Amino acid sequence: MSMAEFNGNHKWYKAAQTPSELRYDVISRGWVAIATGRARKPGSFQQEKKQQELNGKESCPFEDLTDQEAPTAAFFKGKQVELPSNGTVPEKWTTISLLNKYPAFIPQENFQWKTNLIGPYQIMEGVGFHEVVITKHHQEDISQFSQEQTKELIDVYHARYLELQQQDFVHYIAIFKNKGKEAGASIAHPHSQIIAIPATSPGMDVALQGLREFHDATGTCAYCAMISWDIKDESRVIYENEHFVALCPFASRVAFEARIYPKEHAAHFEGITEQGKWDLALALQKTLRAISKGLGDPDYNYFIHTAPPDGGEYALYHWHIEILPKTGTWAGFELGTGIEISTIEPEKAAEFLRKQ
Ligand SMILES: [Zn+2]
Ligand SMILES: [Zn+2]
Missing domain, CATH: 3.30.428.10 (HIT-like)
Incomplete structure (x- = not known):
């Protein structure tokens, strides 16, 4: 153009x-x-x-x-x-x-x-x-x-x-x-x-490799598998509507990490429909309100992870929003190993956020 x-x-x-x-x-x-x-x-x-x-x-x-x-x-x-x-x-x-x-x-x-x-x-x-x-x-x-x-x-x-x-x-x-x-x-x-x-972010390569391996082994998208498991299981769900679900991920990196996923498999954020935007708005608003109310209005970062517009093959990707409240600081262990220590079980975090 x-x-x-x-x-x-x-x-x-x-x-x-x-x-x-x-x-x-x-x-x-x-x-x-x-x-x-x-x-x-x-x-x-x-x-x-x-x-x-x-x-x-x-x-x-x-x-x-x-x-x-x-x-x-x-x-x-x-x-x-x-x-x-x-x-x-x-x-x-x-x-x-x-x-x-x-x-x-x-x-x-x-x-x-x-x-x-x-x-x-x-x-x-x-x-x-x-x-x-x-x-x-x-x-x-x-x-x-x-x-x-x-x-x-x-x-x-x-x-x-x-x-x-x-x-x-x-x-x-x-x-x-x-x-x-x-x-x-x-x-x-x-x-x-x-x-x-x-x-393109190097995290995308790592994510795609994981998704490809999971797909080769099971025939499904790893995100879709986790989403449908978590919706049935309910313990990590914060909020859910027709098109989106907000949950504390099984392997949360920080206390009260939240993610919002479209329930239907979709690689690209930009493909969202009008109805999808209304549902996403409610999921984002309710999740941030629960975090604000429950944790005393903490600082946070959120970002959209979506398949990049670089002409690559991303059909396996499943776009989502990650919300990371500032509930701790990365210290020596986290920086040195890349392994984060989260100070609450995601199931307890989700239960707490659901009640807000
Ligand atoms: Zn998927
Ligand atoms: Zn101002």
């Missing part, structure tokens, strides 16, 4: 302006992004004794959007609204996506797909897209949202996914939310981010 047919509010950059590069680890087979354009000064990493609190409403950058970058999609009370042609924010909106003011990845004019080889190392330019999705109210978040408000957020994720995946260099689209300082947010105002990059 050419630049002209694409979202008119995106700025396109020259090759030399890329703010980051992707470096490949040949052993773990994963990419890391290294900031080059706006890297921090080495001295700035000195730990401050006390981290600053996140900004209040008075100094919130998302209360008045005139200083922000151009919007890429906007909804008002459940309906998509047209964006002004001059790149400004529409008068009325309740959920909006904007170009990130400090993007980690930027789209590049005439991007040439290549990996530079330097001895045993590989580098790729940090080309891509980086957007932020915000909802209107400074304090009200998904745990207090109605089904309609949550559905609108999913509508924005969906609309942006459908557009961003059209660019050839987009091989992975990460949609995620960091809530609170502990979870890595630097702004208090409820927001999520969308990052589209030219590299």
Whole structure:
């Protein structure tokens, strides 16, 4: 797809302006992004004794959007609204996506797909897209949202996914939310981010290998097998409706980890139907409300794991949302072994969340 047919509010950059590069680890087979354009000064990493609190409403950058970058999609009370042609924010909106003011990845004019080889190392330019999705109210978040408000957020994720995946260099689209300082947010105002990059997450390769082996042995999708077992068993289910189920996974990595799965096998988030979005909204809203109520509004991260738009074969994948409340910190054992110690049985966590 050419630049002209694409979202008119995106700025396109020259090759030399890329703010980051992707470096490949040949052993773990994963990419890391290294900031080059706006890297921090080495001295700035000195730990401050006390981290600053996140900004209040008075100094919130998302209360008045005139200083922000151009919007890429906007909804008002459940309906998509047209964006002004001059790149400004529409008068009325309740959920909006904007170009990130400090993007980690930027789209590049005439991007040439290549990996530079330097001895045993590989580098790729940090080309891509980086957007932020915000909802209107400074304090009200998904745990207090109605089904309609949550559905609108999913509508924005969906609309942006459908557009961003059209660019050839987009091989992975990460949609995620960091809530609170502990979870890595630097702004208090409820927001999520969308990052589209030219590299696929190494976790996807590992997941596909596991799914392939399970499928070869049993003829079914491992996720489908776990979902139908858990629905019958009930002990790990937090919430369920016609199209989605929220549960604490059997092998939870952190206390109160929650996942939301479509009940029907589907590899691609973007294939979700209108009815599916309503059901997903309720599952997401109810799960986050139970976590907020039961655990005293903890910080959390969530992200969508879905088959990437890189032309690969992903029919075996089963997309889902992972929610990781900040109930502990990765320490030496976790970092050294990759084995996490969760401090509550998932069955007890699910039972507790069901009661909220
Ligand atoms: Zn705000
Ligand atoms: Zn499945």
